[in-house]
Amino acid sequence: MNYRSCPIIKWVRTIGQGEFFEGKCIKIYGSLQDITERKNTETERTKMISDIFQRNSNLEQFSYIVSHNLRAPTANIIGFVEILQNETINQLEQKELLQGLSKSVSALDNIIKDLNKILQVKNKDSEEKEVILFSQLVNEIKMSITNLMRKKRARIVADFTDVDNIYSLKNYMHSIFNNLIRNSIKYSKLDQPPLIEIKSTKKNGKIFITFKDNGLGIDLNTQDAKVFGLCNRFHTHLKGKGMGLFMGKAQVESLGGKITIASEINKGTVFTLIFEI
Incomplete structure (x- = not known):
């Protein structure tokens, strides 16, 4: 299949009037107007509005990181430095403060690296x-x-x-697949080995890729709006940053696709990727 070629689509507006004789239509008069340019303009405007909303949402996420995630390690670093300047502290206290300072610096560095990954998407x-x-x-x-x-x-x-290939960016596709597979294994049940079923189908000019697991699941009744948000975690008994699904969604959308989720607590999760062919 040649992914670079695609049919030419034209939008037209028709205006017609029938001529009737003895109750039967014998002729139709009308005109056909090419409105492709206008429709394309409307499509671009709709896409631009959608992009603006998405960017505003992303800005809110960054604002959250700056106001919450960056504040704690920064405040700790300032506090440790101020105490270390006190000449009355002994060597043991100084050592403990330096250890705390080192951990705070590492935490700050990790947050900056995470932000950089998001920007690189x-x-x-x-x-x-x-x-x-x-x-x-x-x-x-x-x-x-x-x-x-x-x-x-x-x-x-x-x-x-049904379909075994797609014309896309391999680095992103690898990252998306890897993240979803690892998540299914990470959030599996303790008493049941993880089973991940991946299936691709093609329908109406689109490729659908589903990732189904038998893991812990997510309560979408209360968490639906937060699933793809930044720094949101749903199983706090496991370590994590809450960035995986946010990054995955950003990568899918950067490739022009969509991602959806269906999930129930203790019944598993199904992620569906949708891409135009």
Whole structure:
């Protein structure tokens, strides 16, 4: 399949009037107007408005990080430095303060690195698209997490018989697949080995890729609006930053796609990726 070629679509507006004789239409007079340019302009305007809303949402997320995540380590660093300037503290206290200072600096550095990753999602102009095989992508990820799968006794069942490839950016697709697979393993049940079913289908000019697991699930009745938000976590008994789904959604949308979720507590989760062919 040539992913670079696509049919030419034209929008037209028709105006017509019928001529009737003895109750039957014998002629139709009318005109056909090409309104493709106008429709394309409307589509671009709608997309621009959607992009503006998305950017505003992203700005709110960044504002949250600056006001919450950055404040704590910064305040700690300032506090430790002020105390260390006190000449009356002994060596043991100084050592403990330096350890605390080091941890706060590391925490601040990690947050800045996370912010940089988010910013890099939007910078894909220099990358070139290529034909990506889903089966090969999953095999590469399985090889990279062999030890994790063996430890958790995880199984991945993939079915790409309907469609096995897409023309896209491999780095992003790899990151999206890797993140969803790792999440399914990480948030699996203690008494049940993780089972991840990945399936691709093609319908109405779109590719649908589903990731279904049998894990802990998410209560969408209370958490639906937060699922793809930044720094949101739903299973606090496990370590995490709450960035995975936010990054995944940002990458999917950067590729022109959409991601949806269906989930129930203790019944697992289904993520669906939707891409135009």
